[in-house]
Amino acid sequence: MATRNHHVCYVVPPYMLSAIADSSKNDDPIRESARHALTIHKSYCDKREKRFAALCAPRGSRAANVHQRQNIVPDHMLQHIADSEDVDDDTRACAKRDLEHIRSIHAKYQESQGLRAEQKAGVTTEQTSETTEKTYRAVYDAKNDSNEANLPGKVVRVEGQKATKDEAVNEAYDNAGLVLSFYADIFNWKSIDNKNMHVISSVHFGENYENAFWDPEIAQMVYGDGHDFLTNFTGCIDVIGHELTHAVTEHTSPLDYTGQSGALNEHVSDVFGIMIKQRVEDETADKADWLIGEYCLMPGVKGVALRSMKAPGTAYDDPRFGKDPQPANFKDYKITLEDNGGVHLYSGIPNKAFYNASVAFGGYSWEKAGKIWWETMQSGQIPSRCTFIQFADVTVDKAGDLFGDDAAAIVRKAWDDVGVARKS
Template structure:
């Protein structure tokens, strides 16, 4: 099967649904549809990370230009005039809209009227918002990206609306943003208060949710027989938005071990968001990713388990969780971009073991080590598990001394990522 862009539900699970004789023709057809749609995103994610990880002198060669890196005028205008929004939010939206218009006017004056078509792109960097804006739209079951984001349902500062999926997407995006802001002093996705756009009700019974890197927004399907409830899973939303954060910290090439680390980073920060929302210590938490997404009747507890990879589900209708928990079981594969969803369970368990050994809240020490590692500039685009392990050990020593480094090294050793001695 061809590799694809990241989404909440891994391709091996969708593929199992599509092939299992225990499922009806309707279910198998629906799963194939989800797989086919996912494949269309391959070029996007590859193009994005090819651009982000290329040598500086080659950037731009892939043709990737980030979109929506500033707040769209139409969104700010809507917020500034919305009667359901409080006065403070309206005032901030008017301020940011005025600032962007001033930047655009100065650019046009300097470059001439012929450059108007390039105004938004050229003005993106100077036009930094002081507030992060959220907006949720109704995709109205379209599968055409050109129709996104859709019709506006709820915007920053607006009270809850009648659409529960919209409210969940809005509130949980806020939980993710507050986690990054409060714990790591990171503003929105890009540390520049980038707007967070979401579209709900995508596709017809679409059993997935994903971050689209080219239109820079979250997209949620409604789910079907086995998989759904994506907007209510804060760890899933944390996972997907973290893919965008990774683009702005240590871009990891989305293939092989570096791709598995890309997935691992998203699982790690997604699970910390969930634990913070539920006010759980590392010891109290269940370490299950996407437990909200399995529908009643499914024999399983979640999409993945960081505590015990390979045990999240075992259902004849889509098989057994295939994630290994030790590097000794790592095998080269062409599927799933080199097993990016499959082998993320190995570093996932290393983080779990680290957090348990340190105790307390997972973001206090283990999470801080991982975050500072991503900020260190020591993570190469084609990073291997061993390189990442070494970087986290070095950062642990810097932050928490020899004892901290020993804790992290022991965790990596337990999952088979062992630095060999040549003595």
């Protein structure tokens, strides 16, 4: 665990950090690092909560405009791709075309707003969010700097370039591509925002930083290298799928990052993260292990993953960071002020429901259960403060719409079996 951590995010949940900080089995520097990470966690959690609250605010309101961000590929990145000699011809041509398109859009926007003179005087303006025709990936090296203000770092590999000698760079690049191809191939969804939004990643963040996260304000992935307990974040496709899905959620049904809606936010990321992993490994629902972060734990740790969707509460049991505390049934749900109302703790309940439905349907998880959950997020029927039972009801309705009454009954039973049931 790094002593200079600047950010804590959701690959490693806060209850695990608390256990590390409290365990007498850990050395003092590790415990102190975990305490520091928990302090930072609060500010990061608040940032994500504000982000989703802004997205859920009425359009045109002041709150809705607080966290607007650029949704198009930045000029400097396109210029780098267009000028690079080792990018393939097709990608270089696309970058030049998109660069010209974006600059023309900016010119028209500035002219219509009377902003040209202001920009020449040094006044910056918001970029428009026009759709580009190609998704661009770029991976940067943070060079072990833990100051987020210095991100993304030094560019190492951009769309169309060949593999580098840095394994973490190549894994971040390739696995982001696998996530994007899953959304495109299975759900016809273009990148993160359905407008071919660029995907930027920074590797080697901090000294021995044992975490990875999607930052909603700077709109990019950030990866640490890991250390004593946790590692291989760029190599865990389900972790990357989980984090990038937080961004997809922003563009489908933003869920307030608190209480049950926050747990559903985390649940949706686990659902799509696990489906991406199962697609890469070509596993049907009944054959898959349903483990999130399976390859993040260092050898010697008594555990199999960060979370289990099949059996919440069984992923690990190690004296150095405690026992997996996730409940698998709503009867064990308790109101808490920790972790934004238990957003990581209670995501295991809907996770188990999705597992139940997937296995009951048979075949690949994305064929029926995944399609139902996707249509649920696209439905416009998910309120920002959605409860478990509200979410369950919409999934049952979508199951019926897509596959008939028998499918609806399967999904209802999946929720009933985890205690998320309509009162008789």
